[in-house]
Amino acid sequence: MSRALFAPSMNVAELRESATIAVSARAKALAAEGRRIVDLGAGEPDFPTPKFICDAAHAAIDAGRTRYTQVEGILPLRQAIAARANARPRRSGTEVTPSNVVVTTGSKQALFDACFTLFGAGDEVLVPTPAWTSYYEMIGLARAVPVVVRGARDRELKVTADDLRRAATSRTRGLLLNSPCNPTGAVYDLAELTEILELASSEGWWVISDEIYRRIVYDGEAPSLLDVPSAGERVVIVDGVAKAYSMTGWRIGWAIAPPTVARAMTALQSHTTSNASTPAQYAAVAALTSAEAEPAIRAMVSEFRRRRDAALRILHSADADVIEPRGAFYLFIRVGDGSQSPEAGTICAQRMLEEHGIAIVPGAAFRAPEWVRISYAAPEEHVLTGVSALTSVLESASR
Numbered sequence: 001m002s003r004a005l006f007a008p009s010m011n012v013a014e015l016r017e018s019a020t021i022a023v024s025a026r027a028k029a030l031a032a033e034g035r036r037i038v039d040l041g042a043g044e045p046d047f048p049t050p051k052f053i054c055d056a057a058h059a060a061i062d063a064g065r066t067r068y069t070q071v072e073g074i075l076p077l078r079q080a081i082a083a084r085a086n087a088r089p090r091r092s093g094t095e096v097t098p099s100n101v102v103v104t105t106g107s108k109q110a111l112f113d114a115c116f117t118l119f120g121a122g123d124e125v126l127v128p129t130p131a132w133t134s135y136y137e138m139i140g141l142a143r144a145v146p147v148v149v150r151g152a153r154d155r156e157l158k159v160t161a162d163d164l165r166r167a168a169t170s171r172t173r174g175l176l177l178n179s180p181c182n183p184t185g186a187v188y189d190l191a192e193l194t195e196i197l198e199l200a201s202s203e204g205w206w207v208i209s210d211e212i213y214r215r216i217v218y219d220g221e222a223p224s225l226l227d228v229p230s231a232g233e234r235v236v237i238v239d240g241v242a243k244a245y246s247m248t249g250w251r252i253g254w255a256i257a258p259p260t261v262a263r264a265m266t267a268l269q270s271h272t273t274s275n276a277s278t279p280a281q282y283a284a285v286a287a288l289t290s291a292e293a294e295p296a297i298r299a300m301v302s303e304f305r306r307r308r309d310a311a312l313r314i315l316h317s318a319d320a321d322v323i324e325p326r327g328a329f330y331l332f333i334r335v336g337d338g339s340q341s342p343e344a345g346t347i348c349a350q351r352m353l354e355e356h357g358i359a360i361v362p363g364a365a366f367r368a369p370e371w372v373r374i375s376y377a378a379p380e381e382h383v384l385t386g387v388s389a390l391t392s393v394l395e396s397a398s399r
């Protein structure tokens with residue numbers, strides 16, 4: 001009798017491959033076959049890492065900084081992260097110190113470590129939805145249950161404290177917030193965050209706040225949980241250099257957490273990845289401390305704004321139902337109303353790729369199957385080609 005070589009363990013039996021990475025992989029496979037593919041699926045800035053940051057990495061390597069570091073990250077980087085947290089003008093609560101900070105291999109690892117450390121079997125974790133595909137899987141890997149909480153269309157799909165209260169049970173242990181949001185670009189204002197945090201702290205829930213897109217914002221500022229006076233102690237803030245500094249491949253992120261949680265996350269990391277890449281940590285110090293960083297971020301954000309506005313003009317003139325992004329670099333567009341096919345977004349993304357050679361992400365990846373996501377972290381002509389193709393797919397579908 002032949003036995004299958006491999007049956008996935010219980011740990012990963014339910015795990016689904018990241019849908020955003022799957023689209024990019026399919027687009028790359030078609031490109032390898034010689035098709036011209038416009039990739040609007042990827043979630044990474046299309047700008048090079050600024051030179052002063054690359055120079056800092058070269059200098060670190062030349063100085064022999066190529067060995068293991070402390071598991072929680074080098075002190076100058078943790079100091080720089082703490083200093084930025086304390087410098088926030090509306091900063092409330094106790095001071096952030098380096099002992100609150102764990103440097104990780106991308107913010108993705110910080111999110112995973114936080115979920116794995118705070119949640120376990122039987123716990124329920126509220127996920128304002130639509131949300132980034134990996135949250136649901138990370139919570140599942142911790143053997144906890146992600147609970148989908150949908151936001152209303154007239155609030156840009158954001159949730160309120162009442163929505164969360166209704167979804168909670170006696171097993172609810174926490175909540176995963178993301179503002180600016182991937183995939184919608186929606187930004188929670190201070191009043192909305194305050195209301196949610198008051199509920200969380202009165203219920204004793206942990207709040208993990210993914211603030212990776214906070215610096216990519218178009219109107220004013222996106223508040224951090226560090227700005228919320230009532231945030232309480234059960235808060236883990238996750239951020240990193242990937243998006244704001246165009247450093248996706250350097251893999252540096254971090255968590256700011258109470259010292260006990262930071263120590264538990266460090267212990268977990270000590271048995272999995274050890275420290276984040278050493279030269280990349282030195283590069284991140286330059287990103288966070290150099291005066292050259294702010295103009296570089298402003299230039300990138302103003303380019304994103306130009307692309308967003310040009311794409312929105314096309315979508316509005318075609319009467320598309322699009323959420324006007326206030327941050328991040330994604331357009332979230334409704335392509336079905338539930339009456340035709342529950343997977344309208346998947347069908348639309350397939351047609352865009354196979355018929356037009358344009359890769360976009362189906363909303364099912366974010367648990368919103370009637371929607372699709374277009375990234376405008378791509379050259380403007382690509383974005384406009386993609387948005388125009390989408391409007392023609394929508395028109396032909398409605399005929």
Ligand code: PLP
Nearest residue numbers: 043106107108132182240242253
């Ligand atoms: N959080 C969100 C919402 C993201 O969209 C991404 C990347 O796409 C990440 C976290 C991961 O970022 P990093 O490259 O820092 O791991």
